[in-house]
Amino acid sequence: MVTITLHCPHCGSEALVRDGHASNGKQKFRCHACGRRSRENPTPNVYPEVRREEILHAYQERSSLRGLSRTFxxxxxxxxxxxxxxxxxxxxxxxxxxTPDLKDPTSTILELDELWSFVLKKANDSWIWIAFCRQTRQVVAYALGDRSKKTCQRLWEAIPPAYRQGHCFTDFWATYRAVIPEEQHTAVGKETGETAHIERWNNTLRQRLARFVRMTLSFSKSEVMHEACLLLFLHRYNLDNTILLK
Structure with a gap:
C-alpha cells in the first residue's frame, strides 16, 4: 500500500486537514501551520501575464467588467x-x-479642473481633481474627494515642485483662489480656451472608462476600486504621451 503525504503549497507543512469541497468537486484543505487554504490538483494559471495585460488594456477602452466576462x-x-x-x-x-524645462515658462503651465463622479449611488459624490500640463498633455497630479478647499489643497500639494511654480488656469470655483497663490492663478471662462485641454481630457476619461460616464450602468461600488481604476488609467495615459513626445 502506497501512502501519499500531502504538503501545503504555501509553507510546505504536512499539517493539512480536509476543508470541504470546491464547486468543481475538488477536495479543499486547510493548513494548521499557516492557516491558508488550498485544493487538490489546482488548475494551473490559465491567464499568462501577456493575456492579463491584454484584458486590462481592453478594460480601459470603455469595456465594463461584465463586458470583459462575456468577451474573454x-x-x-x-x-x-x-x-x-x-x-x-x-x-x-x-x-x-x-521633466519640464524650467527655462521655458510655458513648460509648467497647468490647467486645473474638477470632474464629477460617484461611488455606489449618485448621492455619494466623488469629485476627481486634475492638474494637467498644457505642453506635455500629461496629468501631473490628482485628488479624490468632495469639492471643498481641503481636497483642492491636497491636489495642490500633490503637484510636483517643478510644476507647482508654474502658472495655473482654472474656472471660477472659489476654492482655487483660496489655495493657489494669486500671482500664479488666473480664473477664466470656457470661452477663452485657456482650459480647453483639461476639458477635453475630461471627455477622454469618460470615453475610456465606463464607470466615469454620467449616465451609465457601470459604476464603482467602493472608493478603493474607484481610485484604483483611475490611477491605472493615469499611468497608462501618461506613459503613452511620453512615448509620443520622444
Whole structure:
C-alpha cells in the first residue's frame, strides 16, 4: 500500500486537514501551520501575464467588467483582483512625467479642473481633481474627494515642485483662489480656451472608462476600486504621451 503525504503549497507543512469541497468537486484543505487554504490538483494559471495585460488594456477602452466576462470568459472578481494587484505595484505618478524645462515658462503651465463622479449611488459624490500640463498633455497630479478647499489643497500639494511654480488656469470655483497663490492663478471662462485641454481630457476619461460616464450602468461600488481604476488609467495615459513626445 502506497501512502501519499500531502504538503501545503504555501509553507510546505504536512499539517493539512480536509476543508470541504470546491464547486468543481475538488477536495479543499486547510493548513494548521499557516492557516491558508488550498485544493487538490489546482488548475494551473490559465491567464499568462501577456493575456492579463491584454484584458486590462481592453478594460480601459470603455469595456465594463461584465463586458470583459462575456468577451474573454474571465470573471469580474478576477479582473478586479488583477487591477488591485497592478495598482499596488505602480510607482508614484510623478515618475511617469516628462521633466519640464524650467527655462521655458510655458513648460509648467497647468490647467486645473474638477470632474464629477460617484461611488455606489449618485448621492455619494466623488469629485476627481486634475492638474494637467498644457505642453506635455500629461496629468501631473490628482485628488479624490468632495469639492471643498481641503481636497483642492491636497491636489495642490500633490503637484510636483517643478510644476507647482508654474502658472495655473482654472474656472471660477472659489476654492482655487483660496489655495493657489494669486500671482500664479488666473480664473477664466470656457470661452477663452485657456482650459480647453483639461476639458477635453475630461471627455477622454469618460470615453475610456465606463464607470466615469454620467449616465451609465457601470459604476464603482467602493472608493478603493474607484481610485484604483483611475490611477491605472493615469499611468497608462501618461506613459503613452511620453512615448509620443520622444
Amino acid at each position: 470568459g474571465v470573471s469580474r472578481a478576477t479582473v478586479s483582483s488583477w487591477i488591485k494587484k497592478k495598482v499596488a505595484q505602480l510607482p508614484p505618478l510623478r515618475t511617469t512625467l516628462v
